[in-house]
Every structure is written in structure tokens, then in C-alpha cells.
Amino acid sequence: MELGKMIKRKISFHLLTGGLIVGFFLLMLIVSFFYTPFPVNEMHSSERFLPPGRAYLLGTDNFGRDILSRIMKGTQTAFFVGTLAVCLGLVTGAGLGAASGYFGGWVDRLIGQLTATIQAFPGVLFALMIVAVCGPGAVNTILALSITAIPGFTRITRSGFLQFKECSFVEAAKTIGVGPLRIMLRHILPQILPELLVAASTGFSSALLAEAGLSYLGLGVQPPEPSWGRMLNEAQGYLFRAPWYSLAPGLVLILAVLGFNLLSDGIRDLLDPNAEEG
Amino acid sequence: MRTKFSPFYLVVLIGILLVAAFLGRGEWSEKKETANKVVVVIPQDPDYLDPHLASAAGTYEIMFNVYEGLLKPTPDGSLLPALAERYTVTEDGLVYTFYLRPGVKFHNGQPVTVADVKYSLERLMGTETGEPLSPFFSKVVAVEAPDERKIILKLKEVDASLLSNLTTAAIVPKGHRELNTRPVGTGPFRFVEYRPGQRIILAKFADYWQAGRPYLDKVEFRIIPDREAALIALKNGTVDIYPRIDVNRTAELGKDFYTLQSMQNLVQVLALNLKREPFTDRRVRRAINHAVNKDELIELAAFGFGTKLGSGFSPAMAYYHEPGLENMYPTDLAKAREFLAEAGYPDGFRTVLTVPSNYPFHVDTAQIIVEQLKKVGIEAEIELVEWAVWLQRVYHGRDYAMTITGLSGKLDPLPVLIRYTSDYANNFFNYQNPEFDQLYRLAAAESDPEKRAALYKKAQRVLAEDAAAVFLMDPHYIVALRKELAGYQMYPIYIQDLSTVYWTNNNPR
Numbered sequence: 001m002e003l004g005k006m007i008k009r010k011i012s013f014h015l016l017t018g019g020l021i022v023g024f025f026l027l028m029l030i031v032s033f034f035y036t037p038f039p040v041n042e043m044h045s046s047e048r049f050l051p052p053g054r055a056y057l058l059g060t061d062n063f064g065r066d067i068l069s070r071i072m073k074g075t076q077t078a079f080f081v082g083t084l085a086v087c088l089g090l091v092t093g094a095g096l097g098a099a100s101g102y103f104g105g106w107v108d109r110l111i112g113q114l115t116a117t118i119q120a121f122p123g124v125l126f127a128l129m130i131v132a133v134c135g136p137g138a139v140n141t142i143l144a145l146s147i148t149a150i151p152g153f154t155r156i157t158r159s160g161f162l163q164f165k166e167c168s169f170v171e172a173a174k175t176i177g178v179g180p181l182r183i184m185l186r187h188i189l190p191q192i193l194p195e196l197l198v199a200a201s202t203g204f205s206s207a208l209l210a211e212a213g214l215s216y217l218g219l220g221v222q223p224p225e226p227s228w229g230r231m232l233n234e235a236q237g238y239l240f241r242a243p244w245y246s247l248a249p250g251l252v253l254i255l256a257v258l259g260f261n262l263l264s265d266g267i268r269d270l271l272d273p274n275a276e277e278g
Numbered sequence: 279m280r281t282k283f284s285p286f287y288l289v290v291l292i293g294i295l296l297v298a299a300f301l302g303r304g305e306w307s308e309k310k311e312t313a314n315k316v317v318v319v320i321p322q323d324p325d326y327l328d329p330h331l332a333s334a335a336g337t338y339e340i341m342f343n344v345y346e347g348l349l350k351p352t353p354d355g356s357l358l359p360a361l362a363e364r365y366t367v368t369e370d371g372l373v374y375t376f377y378l379r380p381g382v383k384f385h386n387g388q389p390v391t392v393a394d395v396k397y398s399l400e401r402l403m404g405t406e407t408g409e410p411l412s413p414f415f416s417k418v419v420a421v422e423a424p425d426e427r428k429i430i431l432k433l434k435e436v437d438a439s440l441l442s443n444l445t446t447a448a449i450v451p452k453g454h455r456e457l458n459t460r461p462v463g464t465g466p467f468r469f470v471e472y473r474p475g476q477r478i479i480l481a482k483f484a485d486y487w488q489a490g491r492p493y494l495d496k497v498e499f500r501i502i503p504d505r506e507a508a509l510i511a512l513k514n515g516t517v518d519i520y521p522r523i524d525v526n527r528t529a530e531l532g533k534d535f536y537t538l539q540s541m542q543n544l545v546q547v548l549a550l551n552l553k554r555e556p557f558t559d560r561r562v563r564r565a566i567n568h569a570v571n572k573d574e575l576i577e578l579a580a581f582g583f584g585t586k587l588g589s590g591f592s593p594a595m596a597y598y599h600e601p602g603l604e605n606m607y608p609t610d611l612a613k614a615r616e617f618l619a620e621a622g623y624p625d626g627f628r629t630v631l632t633v634p635s636n637y638p639f640h641v642d643t644a645q646i647i648v649e650q651l652k653k654v655g656i657e658a659e660i661e662l663v664e665w666a667v668w669l670q671r672v673y674h675g676r677d678y679a680m681t682i683t684g685l686s687g688k689l690d691p692l693p694v695l696i697r698y699t700s701d702y703a704n705n706f707f708n709y710q711n712p713e714f715d716q717l718y719r720l721a722a723a724e725s726d727p728e729k730r731a732a733l734y735k736k737a738q739r740v741l742a743e744d745a746a747a748v749f750l751m752d753p754h755y756i757v758a759l760r761k762e763l764a765g766y767q768m769y770p771i772y773i774q775d776l777s778t779v780y781w782t783n784n785n786p787r
Contacts, residue, residue, distance in 0.1 A: 041645075041648075043649055045577050048578075062526070063578055063642075063646065218635050222661065222662055223641060223660055224648060224660065237524070237638070238526060240530050241529055
């Protein structure tokens with residue numbers, strides 16, 4: 001069967017919707033760097049709690065700030081924190097997993113203990129702990145979330161390396177004298193890249209949620225910079241007076257998490273060689 | 279196995295919902311009792327019922343209705359003779375003579391005698407035990423009761439705060455040992471019952487010395503720590519008065535309620551660390567004062583429920599407050615830029631605004647001020663810190679650039695102004711001005727009330743002229759009441775006075 005045809009058949013509903021939603025957010029992210037309807041922190045004292053309308057598409061908040069602009073700017077925060085946290089977690093996790101799987105022995109045991117220790121704490125609790133010790137702010141949030149993301153990536157990489165290091169193509173490479181680092185990077189890593197990609201996409205959506213959670217608790221990005229979680233926190237005092245204020249960041253958050261989860265499902269279906277056909 | 283859907287479940291479900299709905303209305307859960315009763319919601323339990331041991335403001339707010347001192351505070355912040363019908367002070371301010379009001383009775387029926395007054399004051403001073411229960415009477419050397427009517431207090435030095443401190447010195451029956459479980463006082467209501475975590479019930483004291491008062495037969499303080507639950511309790515009729523309702527929730531009350539507001543004698547202040555560049559320069563501080571738009575701030579952060587300040591004193595204390603200072607630095611961006619340029623910062627500067635994160639009101643204020651300062655080129659970055667960190671680093675350690683906080687007021691001006699004196703341990707402003715210190719010392723030693731007030735006013739003017747800080751507002755506290763209630767009085771201190779409250783016609787109870 002032709003490769004193009006195969007891919008076409010495997011473009012599932014998940015991949016399509018997920019891709020569309022993520023694309024929408026990426027577009028919003030890019031636009032927000034150049035344009036927001038209003039300056040994000042500009043206050044209009046005479047235009048507070050305006051419901052969604054023509055001038056303010058998503059309404060205004062308790063200071064008369066444009067909610068749409070803040071949501072757009074919040075995308076930057078969410079993606080900045082999410083991307084860096086996942087990348088850091090991915091690189092560290094994959095590195096640890098590779099070493100653990102490839103070398104085995106005491107390296108494997110040591111890394112196994114390390115990841116088990118991190119995993120012993122519930123993810124958000126661990127992140128909370130780190131932020132509580134190191135102080136709030138974007139950088140520490142990224143650090144905290146990336147650490148909690150490490151064990152997942154480590155596990156996936158390790159099992160992949162365990163599986164492939166015995167394979168004949170690896171043995172062949174070894175016999176012609178290829179160094180371990182090159183084998184790991186050039187020969188084994190590409191084999192497990194799809195799985196890591198899926199895990200990264202899921203990890204990104206949980207990072208978004210965790211960032212919102214930390215910001216909601218006042219530990220993430222500091223005001224007045226907008227963050228979806230912080231907006232939810234500020235909006236809850238006006239739940240009855242201005243329901244749109246809490247609805248907007250809430251819905252956006254749901255949509256983003258949904259989008260990335262669908263996308264990761266879709267990628268998995270697309271790349272999994274064992275997936276059912278038809 | 280899959281269960282099949284059956285109409286039976288639906289019926290049961292609807293039944294449960296109906297029962298829940300009725301219970302929620304409070305029709306079943308609680309039978310209405312005494313008609314002439316009011317329920318006030320409070321957020322916490324009292325610490326002690328014994329008035330000499332209690333230190334929490336939340337306790338005083340309740341027990342104000344049960345206990346009284348020789349003098350009583352009034353809604354305008356002045357002092358009303360209570361158990362003492364009048365008093366005299368000697369010229370040197372060292373001897374106070376109080377004349378006991380005749381015919382006043384305790385809740386247990388005993389008449390109040392000078393022996394009771396002497397006993398109560400000496401218990402507070404720790405005359406017998408050597409361990410004072412209150413720090414306020416350290417300057418009193420002797421309490422004497424030469425005859426049936428007179429109590430004489432002798433001081434070792436002048437104490438301008440003595441009279442206002444006497445309002446909190448509850449007079450209790452001599453030798454009554456169970457004050458903490460069976461409080462006995464002389465107030466308009468007598469203590470009936472306290473159930474921890476639930477309620478405190480008071481009943482009318484028929485022999486109260488102020489004839490005709492109180493109007494209510496019964497008062498209940500319902501303890502509901504959760505603000506959301508308190509609001510719901512008010513709206514569904516379980517509670518009649520909700521003191522200190524959140525300002526952003528008043529819009530939800532509807533037509534069955536009304537609100538009263540008053541200054542709470544609190545000074546919300548944007549403090550500038552006067553030992554740190556560039557705030558060492560008075561021109562910079564004046565520039566910031568001109569840049570901060572207090573009117574907009576009150577509108578945005580407090581929904582208009584606030585009074586603009588100009589110095590470290592709230593107009594709630596009208597007698598001591600110097601009016602007009604709030605207009606010393608009108609919002610004027612051009613002038614602010616001018617001052618900044620003069621000080622060598624024509625393009626503004628960058629700084630950090632440290633705010634305690636547990637006070638959403640201060641956090642909101644910070645966001646607004648950051649926007650306002652941006653207009654003159656001052657870029658302030660907000661740093662949220664835990665309350666404990668704020669106390670340790672900002673308040674005690676004085677390690678900050680700018681911060682926002684609320685300084686609570688007292689009945690007496692001295693503890694309010696002591697914060698700005700050079701050698702005060704918690705002068706986190708780092709304010710040092712010999713002129714101010716001198717005024718403070720003179721006021722503390724002055725026994726003539728009018729001269730003292732004049733000194734306080736002058737001290738406030740010094741603070742304002744120096745731009746010692748940006749004095750923002752006194753945020754009002756708001757009380758929500760059922761519309762059938764009347765007579766509620768607001769005080770500049772943290773109390774609920776129910777002696778004047780009454781139901782107008784058609785009492786819903």
C-alpha cells in the first residue's frame with residue numbers, strides 16, 4: 001500500500017479536531033504577540049462588568065479590562081510555561097530513561113529509585129511543594145512542572161531502550177564499532193520518538209491544567225500579567241454578577257486541554273504501526 | 279450486568295429532591311421562636327468569655343453587649359460616661375476621680391459598688407498576682423475607693439490613653455469566679471448560652487440603667503466562618519444582620535435588604551521604604567503622590583465604598599483628624615513628571631511592589647496603582663508574598679521597596695501615630711523626622727484634650743507634607759440588614775451594638 005494512502009486513512013476524527021483546536025490556539029498565540037483588541041492591563045473605570053458585546057467581545061472584568069485581550073495574552077503564559085516545562089521534562093526524562101535502559105545495572109537502579117521518589121508524590125502536590133519552597137513565579141512553575149513530568153518520559157524511554165538494545169540492527173552497529181552515544185541517539189531514539197511525541201502532547205495538556213491550578217492558587221504567574229488560572233481566581237468573587245468573566249477562561253482552558261488530548265490520541269493512531277487498519 | 283432504567287428510580291429521586299428543597303427553605307429545620315429576636319452572623323468563636331482574659335476583636339464585638347466599663351465608646355468616637363456618671367481630672371493629669379452611677383445592677387441582681395470597680399481594675403492591673411491581664415494600665419499606681427461613690431485612680435505619669443482604655447475595662451462582680459462560663463456584666467443584654475462553633479445567645483436585661491433599652495428581647499450570634507455560607511444564610515432568612523459583607527457581593531442582596539456603611543478607622547497605605555533609593559528623595563515621593571489617583575482607586579478597588587485619605591489618620595476619628603490633607607496632592611501627571619525630572623528621574627524608574635497575597639483587596643489595589651504609576655514612567659513589578667513572609671521581611675525586616683497594607687485604627691490616636699516615630703520598633707516606613715517625634719511626645723504628655731488634638735493634627739500635616747507614604751483610603755465596612763430592621767449604629771471600632779436595634783412593623787419572624 002502506498003504510504004500517502006495509509007496516512008490518509010489514518011487521519012482520524014481525533015487528529016482532525018485536535019489539530020484544528022491546537023491550530024486555533026497557535027494562531028491566537030501568534031496574533032497575541034502583535035495585536036490584542038485592547039492593551040491587556042488597561043483599565044476602564046467606567047466600563048466594568050460589561051457583558052459580551054460589540055466593543056468587548058467577551059465582556060470586561062472588575063477593572064474594566066478587556067477579557068478577550070487578557071485571554072489572548074494568557075495563551076502566551078500558558079504556552080510558555082507548558083512548552084518549556086514539557087521540553088525540559090522530555091529532555092531530562094528521555095536522557096535518564098535512555099541511560100537507564102541502555103546501561104542497566106546500578107545506573108538503572110539509581111534512576112529507578114529517583115523517578116519512584118518523584119512519583120511517590122501526587123503531581124500537583126509536588127509542584128506545590130517546589131513552588132512553596134522556591135517562591136512563586138513563572139520560572140519556578142516551569143521548573144516544578146518539568147520535574148513532575150520527568151518520570152513519565154523516563155519510563156517510556158527506558159522500556160523502549162530495553163526493547164531495542166537487543167535488536168539485531170543495534171548488535172550490528174555495535175560490531176562495526178559505533179559508540180554507545182551514537183547508537184542511542186541515531187539508532188534507538190528514532191524508534192521510540194512517536195511514543196514520546198504522544199506523551200509530550202498529553203503532558204502539555206496536563207501542564208496547562210497544572211499551570212492554571214497553580215496560578216489559581218496565586219502561586220503561578222504574578223499579577224497583573226494575565227493567566228487563565230488567575231483570571232478564574234479573580235472571577236469567582238463575581239460569579240453571579242459577571243458570569244462571563246469566569247466562563248471565558250474556564251471554557252478556553254477546557255478547549256485547550258481537550259485539543260491537546262485529542263491531538264495526542266490522533267498522533268498515536270497515526271504513528272502506531274500496530275494500529276488496526278480500516 | 280446493566281441495570282434497566284425504571285420509572286421507580288425517577289420517582290424516588292424526585293421525592294428526595296423535594297424533601298431537600300423543603301429542608302433547604304428552613305421551614306422544617308427550625309421553628310421560629312421569639313418574635314422580637316435578631317440573629318447576627320459572625321465569622322469566629324470568641325477566645326474567652328471572661329472579658330479580662332479575652333484579647334480577640336471578634337470577642338469584644340459580641341461581649342460589648344454584655345460588659346461595660348466606667349466609660350463607653352459612642353458611634354462618633356467620643357466617650358460616654360457609663361458606670362461612672364461623671365469624672366474629674368486634676369490639673370496635672372495625674373489623679374482621676376470617677377463618681378459611680380447610682381442604681382446600676384449586675385445581671386445577677388447585685389448592685390454595682392465601688393468595691394466591684396476596684397476589684398475589676400485591680401484584676402486587670404494584676405495588683406495581687408503581679409501579672410497584669412492588660413498592658414493598658416501600667417501607669418496607674420493606685421486605685422482607691424474612699425467612699426460609696428468615688429473611685430480614684432492615681433497615675434505615675436500622664437497617660438493620654440487612659441480614658442479610652444477604660445472603655446474596654448469591663449466591670450464585673452467582685453469575687454465572681456466563673457466569668458468564663460457564666461459571664462455577668464452590666465450591659466444591655468445578659469448572657470444565656472454559648473455553644474462552641476454554633477451560637478451565642480443573649481437576652482434582654484430588664485434592669486439596664488439606660489431606661490427603655492434594649493428594644494430586642496433576644497440576640498443570637500450565629501458562628502459561620504465561610505463567607506459564602508453567611509451570605510446564603512442572610513438571603514434565606516436564617517440571619518438578619520451580616521456585618522462586614524464583601525463589597526463585591528452587595529449587588530446580589532436584592533430588595534429585602536439594605537446596607538449601611540461607615541469608615542472603619544483603617545488607613546490603607548502605599549508605603550515607600552524611605553531608606554531605599556529613590557524614595558529617600560521627597561520629590562520622588564511627592565511625584566508618586568501626584569500620580570496615584572485615589573478617586574479612581576476607590577471606585578475600582580472598593581466600588582466607591584471608601585474615604586480618601588491625606589495622612590496617617592482616618593476621618594472616622596473626627597475629633598483628631600486634620601481635614602483637607604487629602605487634597606494636598608491632587609492627581610496631576612504633569613506635576614508628577616516635573617517632580618521626577620527634578621529628582622533626576624525624567625524617564626521614571628523600575629521598582630518592586632510587595633503585597634501580602636492573602637489580602638485580595640490589597641492585591642487589587644496594587645494592580646491599579648501599577649497601571650497609574652506606569653503613566654509617569656514608573657514601572658512597578660508586583661511581588662506577591664505569603665502573610666508570614668510579609669510580616670517577617672517587610673514589616674519586621676524592612677526589606678522592601680514599596681508595599682501596600684492596612685493600618686488598623688484605635689479609639690486613641692497615640693498607637694496610630696506611634697508607627698511613624700523614629701525609634702518605634704515597627705516603624706517599617708523608616709520614617710525619621712525630629713519634628714514629628716517632638717509633636718508625638720508633646721501630645722502623649724498633654725492632658726488637655728483640645729491642645730492634644732491640635733498637636734495630633736499638626737503631626738498629621740507634617741506626615742503629609744513630607745509625603746511619608748501615599749495614604750490611600752479608609753475602606754468602608756458594610757453591614758447588610760433585613761429591611762425591617764432599624765436603629766443599627768456604626769462605630770469606628772470593631773463592635774456590634776444591638777441595644778438600639780429594633781424591628782419596624784411587619785416583623786417577618
